[in-house]
Structures are given as structure tokens and as C-alpha cells.
Amino acid sequence: DADVTQTPRNRITKTGKRIMLECSQTKGHDRMYWYRQDPGLGLQLIYYSFDVKDINKGEISDGYSVSRQAQAKFSLSLESAIPNQTALYFCATSDPSGEQFFGPGTRLTVL
Amino acid sequence: SQKIEQNSEALNIQEGKTATLTCNYTNYSPAYLQWYRQDPGRGPVFLLLIRENEKEKRKERLKVTFDTTLKQSLFHITASQPADSATYLCALDNTGGFKTIFGAGTRLFVKA
Numbered sequence: 001d002a003d004v005t006q007t008p009r010n011r012i013t014k015t016g017k018r019i020m021l022e023c024s025q026t027k028g029h030d031r032m033y034w035y036r037q038d039p040g041l042g043l044q045l046i047y048y049s050f051d052v053k054d055i056n057k058g059e060i061s062d063g064y065s066v067s068r069q070a071q072a073k074f075s076l077s078l079e080s081a082i083p084n085q086t087a088l089y090f091c092a093t094s095d096p097s098g099e100q101f102f103g104p105g106t107r108l109t110v111l
Numbered sequence: 112s113q114k115i116e117q118n119s120e121a122l123n124i125q126e127g128k129t130a131t132l133t134c135n136y137t138n139y140s141p142a143y144l145q146w147y148r149q150d151p152g153r154g155p156v157f158l159l160l161i162r163e164n165e166k167e168k169r170k171e172r173l174k175v176t177f178d179t180t181l182k183q184s185l186f187h188i189t190a191s192q193p194a195d196s197a198t199y200l201c202a203l204d205n206t207g208g209f210k211t212i213f214g215a216g217t218r219l220f221v222k223a
Contacts, residue, residue: 004154035213042115042200042213043155058210090154098143098204100211102154 003027004103006091012109019078021106023091029101031094032074034058034066036087037105043090049074081110113138115214117201123220130191132217134184134201139212141203144177146186149198149216158199159186191221 004025013019025032030051035043035058045058047066055068063085067075078085091103116135124130134144143162147155161168161177161184168175174187188195198216 040119040215042215045210045212048210092154094211098145098160098211099157100145100147100155100202101157105152105154107152 002104004091004093004101006089006103006106008106009104010107012111013081014111015082017081017110019081019108021076021089021091021108023074023076023103025072025074025091025093025101025103027093027095027101028071029093029095030071032068033092033094033100034064034074034076035090035092036060036085037090038087046076078108078110081108083110086110113212115139115201115203115212117199117214117217119215119217121218121220123222124191126192126221126223128191130188130195130219130221132186132199132201132219134186134214136182136203139182139203139205140179141205143204144175144184145202145204145211146173146175146184147200147202147213149200151198155200155213188219191219193221193223195219196221 033048034046049055049068065077089106092100094100114137145160146158149155172189176185198218200216201214204211
């Protein structure tokens with residue numbers, strides 16, 4: 001079984017809808033991250049969390065919110081989706097060494 | 112502002128040759144640098160990590176160098192194979208693992 005899983009894998013939605021992307025990990029890591037990836041751009045950090053009680057904004061947090069329900073679960077929400085949030089979204093975990101383990105990604109399309 | 116640059120043009124090489132990818136950075140003092148491989152539609156996969164006090168690191172056919180004076184890392188794949196075709200991402204971290212910044216990646220094509 002994969003160490004980091006994301007659901008859904010693909011989602012098409014309409015402008016103004018609320019969307020939640022979910023991430024679960026079995027690595028036992030405290031640190032979890034949400035990134036978005038657009039063609040030709042590097043991964044951009046949206047939010048990161050170092051434990052259940054610690055959540056921090058990344059480079060591009062506007063329009064997004066997160067919830068760390070447990071050590072193993074970290075969800076990303078788009079409160080009111082807009083077309084420029086169409087992208088590939090990745091969840092990741094890491095241990096203190098810095099190596100990151102990524103999920104398979106969620107392809108989100110906002111019409 | 113902090114910037115990471117990887118060659119946006121794809122690198123095409125012949126099987127068996129050495130592929131060399133470059134990562135340059137500015138306005139940054141990374142504690143360590145990482146390289147990841149990403150296949151289309153998949154999440155990045157960790158390959159190597161090199162710390163600021165290390166000049167070179169090797170893993171099987173992979174070699175990474177890190178020059179903090181030039182602010183550059185080189186990533187080499189020796190005896191390249193078609194299965195090495197992928198996008199390779201450079202990533203820097205100056206916060207001890209708290210926040211990593213990724214480059215846009217370089218696409219590598221290895222022809223048989």
C-alpha cells in the first residue's frame with residue numbers, strides 16, 4: 001500500500017463550489033505539506049504543518065484553508081473555487097532529515 | 112527575492128552517455144539541497160540529498176555536486192538509460208527541513 005494517499009485523484013468542479021482534498025499517510029511523520037504544481041512552474045507551497053497543533057501558511061495560501069485532523073491526516077479546502085486554482089495538487093510528508101514523500105496527486109479542474 | 116533556476120529546455124541524450132543537469136540559485140543560503148525525479152502525472156520521488164558542507168554525493172549511477180560559492184548544484188546520471196527519462200527537480204531548504212523550495216525542473220529524454 002502507498003505510504004501517502006490522496007483522494008480524489010481527479011475532480012472537476014464549477015466556480016464558487018467548495019472543494020476538499022484529503023491526504024493520509026502511514027509514514028508516521030509529524031510534518032505534512034500541501035503543494036500545487038502548474039505547467040512550467042515549480043511546486044508551490046500552500047500550507048505546512050509540523051504537528052496536529054501547528055499549521056503555517058506557505059507562499060500561496062490565499063483562497064485555501066487546511067485542517068490537520070490527526071497526525072496521519074491533512075486536508076486542503078478551497079472555500080470558493082475559481083478557475084485559476086485549476087492545477088495538480090500534491091500532499092507530502094517528511095521526517096527531520098528533510099526527505100519528502102509525495103502522494104500521487106489530485107488533478108483539479110475548476111470550470 | 113529567492114530564486115531557483117533549472118534549465119527549462121529539455122535535455123536530449125543518447126543511451127549510455129552521461130546526463131548533466133544544472134540547478135542555480137540566488138539570494139539563498141541553503142542548509143541542504145535535494146534532487147527529485149518526477150514522471151508525468153505522478154508525485155516527485157526523492158533521489159539524493161547533499162548538505163552545505165558536502166561537495167559531492169553518489170548513489171549508484173547518480174552523482175550530485177554542491178558548490179555554495181558558485182551557488183550551483185550539478186546532477187549527473189552516468190550510463191543513462193531510456194528508463195531515466197523523466198523530469199528532475201532541484202529543491203533547496205535553508206530552514207532545517209521546515210520549508211523546501213522547488214525549482215521548475217528539467218525534462219530529460221534518453222534515446223535508445
